[in-house]
Amino acid sequence: MSEIEKLVPPLEMCKRIPEGEFADSALIWVDRWLIEKLFIDGKEVESICEVIERQVVFHKNKRDMDFHREIFKLYPATVYVRSVWPAPTLQEIMDDLLLGTSDCEPGLFWQGGWHVQCSGKEGYDPKSASVAAMLLWLKINEKGEK
Numbered sequence: 823m824s825e826i827e828k829l830v831p832p833l834e835m836c837k838r839i840p841e842g843e844f845a846d847s848a849l850i851w852v853d854r855w856l857i858e859k860l861f862i863d864g865k866e867v868e869s870i871c872e873v874i875e876r877q878v879v880f881h882k883n884k885r886d887m888d889f890h891r892e893i894f895k896l897y898p899a900t901v902y903v904r905s906v907w908p909a910p911t912l913q914e915i916m917d918d919l920l921l922g923t924s925d926c927e928p929g930l931f932w933q934g935g936w937h938v939q940c941s942g943k944e945g946y947d948p949k950s951a952s953v954a955a956m957l958l959w960l961k962i963n964e965k966g967e968k
Contacts, residue, residue, distance in 0.1 A: 827878045830909035831956040837907055838960055844908035844918070850881045855903040878909050915955040919962070926962070930955070 826849065830836070833851045854875040910918070912930075919928040919940055928940040935948035938955045945958030 824878065828950075829911055829952065830878055831950075831953050833876070833907065833909075835953065835956050835960070836909055838964070839908055839910075840963070843963070844910045844914060846881075847908040847910045847914055848881055849878050849909040849911065851907045851909045852877055852879055853905040855905065857903060881908075910952075910956070912952040912955055915952065915959050919955070919959060922963075928955070928958070 830849055830851075833853075836851055852875075853873050855871060856874045857871045916928055916930065916938075919926055919938075926940040928938055930936070930938050930951060935946055936951040936954040938945045938951070938958045940958060941962070943958055943961050945954040945956065945961065947953035947957065
């Protein structure tokens with residue numbers, strides 16, 4: 823795990839962020855996929871798909887978040903696909919909690935792990951404040967309470 827990846831929640835968690843949320847995030851997760859298809863007599867018989875690169879990078883422009891998947895190179899039997907998800911920092915998550923909910927003033931503290939509390943709900947992670955904050959954000963926003 824790179825130093826920059828330690829600043830954001832893991833990809834699996836970021837994939838749960840609804841489209842359009844954190845569109846201005848300073849960082850994004852990027853996967854580059856290699857999909858190879860095997861054809862016999864014009865029919866696809868096998869498809870091999872693998873991630874060839876996964877990293878957190880700086881979000882350069884709005885177009886980066888206008889799509890979640892883009893085919894960027896085509897060859898007769900090989901396709902490269904780029905998948906993109908927002909990777910919000912702790913500050914961006916806390917700002918969204920504060921500004922996104924009318925009765926929420928999020929609190930962050932350490933007590934045997936990171937706790938983030940707001941509106942009677944809590945996110946907890948033993949190692950990462952950004953993961954604890956994202957857990958709380960998802961609890962509030964996946965239920966449509968925002």
